[in-house]
Amino acid sequence: MLGLMAGCSPEAATAAEPVAVAKGKVAVVYFSWSPDGNTRFAAETIAKKAGAALFEIKAEKPYASDFRACCDEAKPECNGKTLRPIQPVAGLDLAQYDVVFVGTPNWWGTMAPPVRTWLTQNLAALKGKTVCLFQTHGGGGMQRVGREFAEVVGDAATVLPPKAFAGASVKSNVEALDAFVAARIAVR
Numbered sequence: 180m181l182g183l184m185a186g187c188s189p190e191a192a193t194a195a196e197p198v199a200v201a202k203g204k205v206a207v208v209y210f211s212w213s214p215d216g217n218t219r220f221a222a223e224t225i226a227k228k229a230g231a232a233l234f235e236i237k238a239e240k241p242y243a244s245d246f247r248a249c250c251d252e253a254k255p256e257c258n259g260k261t262l263r264p265i266q267p268v269a270g271l272d273l274a275q276y277d278v279v280f281v282g283t284p285n286w287w288g289t290m291a292p293p294v295r296t297w298l299t300q301n302l303a304a305l306k307g308k309t310v311c312l313f314q315t316h317g318g319g320g321m322q323r324v325g326r327e328f329a330e331v332v333g334d335a336a337t338v339l340p341p342k343a344f345a346g347a348s349v350k351s352n353v354e355a356l357d358a359f360v361a362a363r364i365a366v367r
C-alpha cells in the first residue's frame with residue numbers, strides 16, 4: 180500500500196502509517212554542496228531523529244566552489260541525467276540497513292548527479308529495502324526530484340513519499356524534519 184501510494188503520486192502522498200523498523204537499521208545517505216550545508220543539516224537532523232547512521236556522497240572530482248560556475252557545470256549533467264563519478268561512500272555497508280533516507284539538493288529541478296550515480300550503482304544492494312527521498316531547494320520545491328528518484332529506484336525498493344524542504348529555512352525547521360521522519364518510520 181505504501182509503495183502504491185508513493186508510486187501514484189510521490190509529491191503529494193503521505194504514508195498511511197509509519198513503517199516499523201528495528202533500532203540501528205536506518206541509514207541516511209546524502210550529498211550537499213553549498214557552504215550553507217542545507218541538505219547536510221537536514222540529513223544530520225533526520226539521522227538524529229531516526230537514530231540512523233549518516234553517510235556522505237562525494238563527487239570524485241568536486242564541483243566548482245563558485246555558485247555560477249557550479250550551476251554551469253551541473254546543468255548539462257542534470258539535463259542529461261549524467262552519472263557523474265563518485266568516491267566510494269566511506270563505511271557504508273547497505274546490507275546492515277532496512278530503511279535508507281536519501282538526501283539531495285534540488286539541482287536544475289532534479290537530484291544532484293552524484294546522488295543519481297549512487298542510487299544507480301546501489302540498486303542491487305537496495306533490493307527489498309525501503310527508501311525515502313528528502314531534498315532541499317532554493318524556491319522551486321519538489322520539481323522533478325521525487326519523480327525521477329522513484330523512476331531510478333523502480334521496483335528495486337519500496338519508495339516512501341518524498342519531501343522537499345526550503346533550503347533557506349531548513350535550519351529553523353527542525354520540527355518539520357522530525358515530523359517527516361515520524362510520519363514515515365517507527366523505530367522499535
Ligand SMILES: Cc1cc2nc3c(=O)[nH]c(=O)nc-3n(C[C@H](O)[C@H](O)[C@H](O)COP(=O)(O)O)c2cc1C
Pocket residue numbers: 210211212213214215216217218219246249250251253254283284285286287288289315316317318319320345346347
Ligand atoms: C547547481 C545548482 C542548481 C540548482 N538548481 C535549483 C533548482 O532547479 N531549483 C531550486 O529550487 N533550487 C536550485 N538550487 C538551489 C539549491 O537546491 C538549494 O540552495 C539547496 O538548499 C542547497 O543545498 P546544499 O546546501 O545542501 O548544497 C540549485 C543550486 C545549485 C548549486
